[in-house]
Amino acid sequence: MTDATVLATRTxxxxxxxxxxxLGSSIGHALTASGVDVALAxxxxxxxxLAVDYGAGRPAREGDTPVLxxxxxxxxxxxxxxxxxxxxxxxxxxxxxxxxxLEPLKALRARGADLTRYIGSHPMAGRERGGAIAxxxxxxxxxxxxxxxxEETSAADLTMVEALALDLGATPIEMTPEEHDRAxxxxxxxxxxxxxxxxxxxxxxxxxxxxLTGQGLRDxxxxxxxAPELWVQxxxxxxxxxxxxxxxxxxxxxTVAEALRAPDAPGARRAVADTIRxxxxxxxxxxxxxxxxxxxxxxxVMVDDTPGQLGRLFGELGELDxxxxxxxxxxxxxxxxxxxxxxxxxxxxxxxxxxxxxRGWKIASTTP
Amino acid sequence: MTDATVLATRTxxxxxxxxxxxLGSSIGHALTASGVDVALAxxxxxxxxLAVDYGAGRPAREGDTPVLxxxxxxxxxxxxxxxxxxxxxxxxxxxxxxxxxLEPLKALRARGADLTRYIGSHPMAGRERGGAIAxxxxxxxxxxxxxxxxEETSAADLTMVEALALDLGATPIEMTPEEHDRAxxxxxxxxxxxxxxxxxxxxxxxxxxxxLTGQGLRDxxxxxxxAPELWVQxxxxxxxxxxxxxxxxxxxxxTVAEALRAPDAPGARRAVADTIRxxxxxxxxxxxxxxxxxxxxxxxVMVDDTPGQLGRLFGELGELDxxxxxxxxxxxxxxxxxxxxxxxxxxxxxxxxxxxxxRGWKIASTTP
Numbered sequence: 001m002t003d004a005t006v007l008a009t010r011t012x013x014x015x016x017x018x019x020x021x022x023l024g025s026s027i028g029h030a031l032t033a034s035g036v037d038v039a040l041a042x043x044x045x046x047x048x049x050l051a052v053d054y055g056a057g058r059p060a061r062e063g064d065t066p067v068l069x070x071x072x073x074x075x076x077x078x079x080x081x082x083x084x085x086x087x088x089x090x091x092x093x094x095x096x097x098x099x100x101x102l103e104p105l106k107a108l109r110a111r112g113a114d115l116t117r118y119i120g121s122h123p124m125a126g127r128e129r130g131g132a133i134a135x136x137x138x139x140x141x142x143x144x145x146x147x148x149x150x151e152e153t154s155a156a157d158l159t160m161v162e163a164l165a166l167d168l169g170a171t172p173i174e175m176t177p178e179e180h181d182r183a184x185x186x187x188x189x190x191x192x193x194x195x196x197x198x199x200x201x202x203x204x205x206x207x208x209x210x211x212l213t214g215q216g217l218r219d220x221x222x223x224x225x226x227a228p229e230l231w232v233q234x235x236x237x238x239x240x241x242x243x244x245x246x247x248x249x250x251x252x253x254x255t256v257a258e259a260l261r262a263p264d265a266p267g268a269r270r271a272v273a274d275t276i277r278x279x280x281x282x283x284x285x286x287x288x289x290x291x292x293x294x295x296x297x298x299x300x301v302m303v304d305d306t307p308g309q310l311g312r313l314f315g316e317l318g319e320l321d322x323x324x325x326x327x328x329x330x331x332x333x334x335x336x337x338x339x340x341x342x343x344x345x346x347x348x349x350x351x352x353x354x355x356x357x358x359r360g361w362k363i364a365s366t367t368p
Numbered sequence: 369m370t371d372a373t374v375l376a377t378r379t380x381x382x383x384x385x386x387x388x389x390x391l392g393s394s395i396g397h398a399l400t401a402s403g404v405d406v407a408l409a410x411x412x413x414x415x416x417x418l419a420v421d422y423g424a425g426r427p428a429r430e431g432d433t434p435v436l437x438x439x440x441x442x443x444x445x446x447x448x449x450x451x452x453x454x455x456x457x458x459x460x461x462x463x464x465x466x467x468x469x470l471e472p473l474k475a476l477r478a479r480g481a482d483l484t485r486y487i488g489s490h491p492m493a494g495r496e497r498g499g500a501i502a503x504x505x506x507x508x509x510x511x512x513x514x515x516x517x518x519e520e521t522s523a524a525d526l527t528m529v530e531a532l533a534l535d536l537g538a539t540p541i542e543m544t545p546e547e548h549d550r551a552x553x554x555x556x557x558x559x560x561x562x563x564x565x566x567x568x569x570x571x572x573x574x575x576x577x578x579x580l581t582g583q584g585l586r587d588x589x590x591x592x593x594x595a596p597e598l599w600v601q602x603x604x605x606x607x608x609x610x611x612x613x614x615x616x617x618x619x620x621x622x623t624v625a626e627a628l629r630a631p632d633a634p635g636a637r638r639a640v641a642d643t644i645r646x647x648x649x650x651x652x653x654x655x656x657x658x659x660x661x662x663x664x665x666x667x668x669v670m671v672d673d674t675p676g677q678l679g680r681l682f683g684e685l686g687e688l689d690x691x692x693x694x695x696x697x698x699x700x701x702x703x704x705x706x707x708x709x710x711x712x713x714x715x716x717x718x719x720x721x722x723x724x725x726x727r728g729w730k731i732a733s734t735t736p
Contacts, residue, residue, distance in 0.1 A: 124580055136733050138670065144580055173579060183577035186569060191588045194566055196647030197620045198559060201613060203650040209551035211541060212492055212512055213654050216591040220559045221654065223584040224647035232641045236631035245569060246625045250618060252565045257614045263604035273600045279564030279592035281571040286581050286589065302506065308686030310695070315683050318676030327678070327697045327708075340695075365504045 014039040015164075016066035016089070018081055020051035023097050023125065024072030025135030028056030030168045033137055039064045051132035065089070068160060071096035075233040079107035086113050093157045095121045095164070099184060100237040101148050101177035119161045120148040120177060122184075123170055141169035148177045185241035190249065192223055192231060193242070199224030215328075296325045296343035299352050300364040303329075303340045313340060313361065320355040322348045339364050382407040383532075384434035384457070386449055388419035391465050391493065392440030393503030396424030398536045401505055407432045419500035433457070436528060439464035443601040447475035454481050461525045463489045463532070467552060468605040469516050469545035487529045488516040488545060490552075491538055509537030516545045553609035558617065560591055560599060561610070567592030583696075664693045664711035667720050668732040671697075671708045681708060681729065688723040690716045707732050 014037040017024045021042075028038045028051060038057025042048040052059055069085045069092045071078060078098045085094050086108075094117055098104060101120045108115060123145040145165035149158055162172040175183065199221040202210065235242055252275070259271035303309050317324060326343035344352055353363050382405040385392045389410075396406045396419060406425030410416040420427060437453045437460045439446060446466045453462050454476075462485055466472060469488045476483060491513040513533035517526055530540040543551065567589040570578065603610055620643070627639035671677050685692060694711035712720055721731050 124582055134733055136731070138730060138732055141670070141732075146580065173576070175576065179576070183574075183580050186573055186577055187581050187585050190569070191566060191585050193621075193624055193643065194562055195584075195588050196644050197617055197624070198562055199648075199650035200620065200643065200646035201554060201558070201617060201650065202653055203646050205554055205650075205653070206551075208541070208543065208547070209554055210653055210655060212514065212548075212551050213555050214492055216563075217555050217559050218654060219587045219590045220563050221647070221651045222587050224644075224651040226644060226648075228641045228644035228648070231644045232637050235628060235640050236637060239628040239631045243625055243628045246621060246628070249565055249569060250621055250625065252568060253561075253614060253618055253621070256561055256565070257611055257618065260603060260607040260611045260614070263607045269600050269604060272603050273596045275561065275568065276564050276592075276594060276596035276599045278568035278571050279589070280567075280594075280596070282567035282569065282573075283589045283592040285570055285573070285578055286586060287578060302509070305691070307689055307691045308683070310692050311679065311682035311684070311686035313682070314679035315676075316679070318679035321675055323673070323675040324678050324697075327695060329692075329695045362506060363504070364506050364509075365502055 013037075013065040013067045013092075016041065016060060016064060016069045016085075016092070017057065017072060018042070018069065018085060019072035019074075020044075020047050020056060020132050021072060022131055022134050022139075023123065024070065025051040025054065025056040025132040026125070026137065026139050027070055027072065027097075027164075027168065029054075029135055029137035030140070032057055034167060039066060047132055051135070054132060054135065056132065056135060066092045068092060068164065069094040070164070071098075073098075074230070075100055075104075075237045078104045079111075082118060083108055083111055083113045086117060090114075093117050093119060093160050095119050095161045097121055097123055098237075099188075099234050101146070101180045103237045105148075105150070105177050115150070115152045116154060117157065119153055119157055121161055121165070122146040122148075122180060123165065123168075125170075138169065140165070143170050144173050145170035146175050146180050147172050148180055149174055150176060181238050182241045182244075185238055185245050189235060189238055189242045190245040192226060193235070193246065194249070195221055195224045196226075196231075297346050297349050297366065299342045299344060299349060299356075299366050301340045301342065301356060302362040302364050303338050305338060310340065313356075316356065316359055316361075317342070317352065320351055322352045322355070381405075381433040381435045382428075384409065384428055384432060384437045384453075384460070385425065385440060386410070386437065386453060387440035388412075388415050388424060388500050389440060390499055390502050390507075391491065392438065393419040393422065393424040393500040394493070394505060394507050395438055395440065395465075395532075395536065397422075397503055397505035398508070400425055402535060407434060415500055419503070422500060422503065424500065424503060434460045436460060436532065437462040438532070439466075441466075442598070443468055443472075443605045446472045447479075450486060451476055451479055451481045454485060458482075461485050461487065461528050463487050463529045465489060465491055466605075467556075467602050469514070469548045471605045473516075473518070473545050483518070483520045484522060485525065487521055487525055489529055489533070490514040490516075490548060491533065491536075493538075506537065508533070511538050512541050513538035514543050514548050515540050516548055517542055518544060549606050550609045550612075553606055553613050557603060557606055557610045558613040560594060561603070561614065562617070563589055563592045564594075564599075665714050665717050665734065667710045667712060667717060667724075667734050669708045669710065669724060670730040670732050671706050673706060678708065681724075684724065684727050684729075685710070685720065688719055690720045690723070 015031055016039045017028050018041045020040050031038050039060040040051055040057040041060040071081050073081050075098045078096050082094055123140050124143050125139045147161050165172040256275050259268040324342050328341040329338050383399055384407045385396050386409045388408050399406050407428040408419055408425040409428040434457055439449050441449050443466045446464050450462055450464055491508050492511050493507045515529050533540040624643050627636040692710050696709040697706050
C-alpha cells in the first residue's frame with residue numbers, strides 16, 4: 001500500500017505509542033504490519049506485555065528517537081502525557097487520540113508546552129473498550145479521523161498525522177479543536193446522555209411494562225450499555241459544548257411537554273407535529289451507506305432460530321442477485337424465530353420478494 | 369391450527385373489521401386464512417377495494433350479524449366508531465386496536481355506551497404505516513397483544529378477544545387501560561419524542577459535524593423517521609402519562625446539565641457516573657431474545673459490499689454450527705464494505721472467530 005510507504009519513509013526513527021489499550025495497540029498492529037518500527041509504552045507492565053505478545057510492537061527502549069509519538073491514554077491524563085512526551089522527544093511530532101480536543105490543548109498552552117509540535121487528533125473508531133487483547137489493525141478502516149489544526153500547526157507536521165490516519169485506512173478530516181468538540185457533543189456525547197437517561201427511566205419500571213418493549217426502544221437505548229468510567233471523563237472534558245446542546249434539548253422538551261398540557265389547544269397539535277417533522281428532517285441528513293443519502297426499501301422475512309437459516313437466506317438473496325444494503329434482526333419475546341429486515345434498492349424489492357417466496361420464505365412485510 | 373378453530377367455532381356470524389388499513393387488513397388476511405368469514409368496512413372505497421382485492425375479506429353487507437367487531441381506525445375517531453358499532457350490532461363484542469386505551473374508554477363512558485361489550489386491545493405490531501397493500505397475515509406473530517379488562521368486562525367476552533390475539537399468533541397480555549397507557553408512554557411514546565428531539569437538533573447542524581456520525585447516533589434516531597400525522601394523535605391521546613415521564617426525564621436532564629456546570633466539583637463526577645450506570649441498569653432489564661436476559665458476545669466481521677458476501681458469511685457460520693443470535697450491519701461512510709456485528713453465545717465465540725479466519729474472513733474485533 002503506497003500510503004503506508006509515505007509514513008514508513010518519513011519516519012527515520014520508530015513511531016512511539018504511549019498507552020497500549022485498544023486504540024494504541026490497534027494503531028501498533030496496523031503500523032507493524034506496514035513495516036514500521038513501533039515502540040510501545042504503558043504504565044501497566046501487564047498491558048504492555050499483552051500488547052507486545054499480540055504483535056502491536058516492541059517495548060520502548062532508552063535511546064529511542066521517535067519522529068512521531070501517538071498518545072493513546074485516558075482523557076484525564078492526556079495533557080500530562082503529551083507535555084511529558086513533547087519534552088522528552090524534542091524532535092518528534094506528538095499527537096493524541098482522545099475524544100475531546102480543546103481541553104488538553106488549553107492545558108498544554110497554560111503549561112507553556114511547545115504547541116508547534118503537538119497536533120491533536122481523534123479517530124472515530126467505534127468500540128473503545130477492550131484493551132490490548134481486543135485490538136485489531138483494521139478498526140480504523142473507513143472511519144473518519146479528525147485532525148485538529150490550529151494557528152501554530154505546521155503543514156509538514158499536519159501531513160504526518162494525516163498520513164498516519166491514511167495508513168490505517170481512515171479518512172482524515174481537518175477541524176479546529178472547538179469545531180471538533182462541538183460536533184462530537186452533538187453527534188456522540190449528547191446522544192449518549194439521552195440514551196442513558198431514557199434507559200435509566202426503565203431501571204425501576206414495572207416488569208409488565210417492559211414486556212411491551214419493541215425494537216424502537218431497543219435501538220434508542222443500545223448505547224446506554226456504555227462504560228461509566230470512560231464517559232465521566234469524556235463528558236467532564238467537553239462540558240460546555242455538551243451543556244449547550246443539552247440546554248437546547250431541554251427547551252425543546254419543555255415545548256413538547258407544554259403542548260401536551262392541553263393537547264387540543266390551538267397550536268398544541270402543531271407544536272407536536274413540528275417536533276416529529278423536525279426529527280424527520282434531522283434523520284434524513286445523516287450520512288448513509290457510501291456517504292450518500294440513498295433511500296432503501298425494506299423487506300421483512302421470517303427466519304427460524306436455527307443455525308444455517310440466515311446463511312440459506314443470504315445465499316439465496318445472492319443467487320437472486322439482490323445486494324443487502326442493510327440488515328436488522330428483530331426478536332419476538334418468547335418466540336423461536338426472528339424477523340430479518342433487509343434493506344435493498346427499490347428496484348430489487350420485487351425480485352427479492354418473489355424470489356424468496358418461491359423458495360418458501362415467509363415475507364412478513366415490505367416497506368414503505 | 370387449533371387456536372384458529374377456537375375463534376371459528378365461536379363466531380356464528382362474520383368477524384366485522386372497520387378500517388382496512390395495515391392493521392385491519394392484516395387481521396382480515398389472518399382470519400380469512402383460518403376460514404373465518406371477514407366483513408370489511410372502510411370510509412374510503414378505494415382502500416376497501418384494495419383490501420378486498422388483496423384477500424383481506426369481503427365487503428360488509430346490510431344484514432351482517434357479526435359476533436365480533438374489530439375497530440382499526442385512527443386514534444382520533446376510535447370512540448366515535450366504537451360507539452356506532454356497539455349501537456349497530458347489539459349482540460357483538462366490539463374491540464379496537466388503537467395504541468392508546470384510556471381516552472377512548474372515557475369518551476365511551478361519557479356517552480353512555482354499553483361498555484359491557486367493549487374490550488379495548490392493542491397489538492404491539494411494529495410498522496403501523498402502509499395501508500391495505502402493506503398488510504400481511506403474520507405481522508402479529510410472536511408480538512404482545514394487550515387486552516384491556518375493566519370492572520365491566522365479562523370473562524367470556526375477554527376470552528373472545530384473547531382468542532383473536534392467539535389466532536393471529538400474538539401473545540395476549542391483560543392490563544387495565546391505565547396500566548397500558550403508562551407502559552406505552554414509557555416504552556414507546558417518550559422514546560419516540562426523545563428520538564425526534566435528538567434528530568431535530570441535527571436539522572440545522574453543520575454538514576461537517578454530521579460527517580462524524582457513528583452507529584450510536586443512527587440507532588438513537590432511527591425511529592425519528594416516523595410519520596408526524598399518526599404521532600400527533602397518539603401523543604395527544606396519551607398526554608398525561610407521557611407528560612409524567614417527560615417531566616421525570618427533564619429533571620434527570622437538568623441534573624446532568626447542572627453537574628456539567630462544574631464537572632470537577634465534588635459530587636459532579638458521581639452524578640454523571642450515576643446517570644450512565646443507571647442507564648446500564650435499565651438497558652439490562654429489556655427483554656432480549658426468547659424473552660430472556662441472555663448475554664451474547666459480539667464478533668465483528670468485515671464484509672465486502674457485493675451480492676452474496678453475507679450469504680457466504682452466514683452459510684459458513686452455519687457450517688461452523690454457530691447460531692447468529694443478533695446481527696447489525698455498520699457502514700463506513702465512503703467505503704465499499706461494511707462491518708457485520710454478529711451476536712453469539714459466549715461459548716461459540718472462539719469457534720466462530722477461528723473458523724471464519726481460517727476461511728479468509730477478517731475479524732475486525734470481538735467484544736466484550
